[in-house]
Amino acid sequence: MDPTEEKTSKTVDIYRDTWVRFLGYANEVGEAFRALVPVSAVWGSYAVATAYVTADAVDKGKKAAEAHGDNPGRTTRVAVAVVDTFVWQALASVMIPGFTINRVCAASLYLLGRTTKLPLSVRKWTTTAIGLSTIPFIITPIDRSVDFLLDSSLRKVYGEGEKHE
Secondary structure, three states: OOHHHHHHHOOOOOOOOOHHHHHHHHHHHHHHOOOOOOHHHHHHHHHHHHHHHHHHHHHHHHHHHHHHOOOOOHHHHHHHHHHHHHHHHHHHHHHHHHHHHHHHHHHHHHHHHHHOOOOHHHHHHHHHHHHHHHHHHHHHHHHHHHHHHHHOOHHHHOOOOOOOO
């Protein structure tokens, strides 16, 4: 097979293979900036990330519907695709990373306040920098942990041995 044919035959998942994927990280950025911005801005970042999660789940449901046509069990397959994607994305893109960055930033701000004489504004900017720099390091371990969690629980309920693609 010609390499150019291989590239064109692979479909691009807009929610996982393009810049749109970064919208799922909006809340981590919001949490990193929590010390510097109004709380409403942080909540806005969660709204962006939640919209991304919902859109990806709906997209996977539509793809499952197309793949299963009018076959028996179509509704179940669509429901499984939506639930699996939504739960995975909610945990791996919003809840766990948001909590992690929130706690890293809170601990950083506290420790900087206790151990340095830096002005508050410098401590807040340093906390934000620490939070932002933490994001790339937490993504893969969280993704793998959520895969393990779902493989060990929810996916056993609906009979999927591995995540829905």
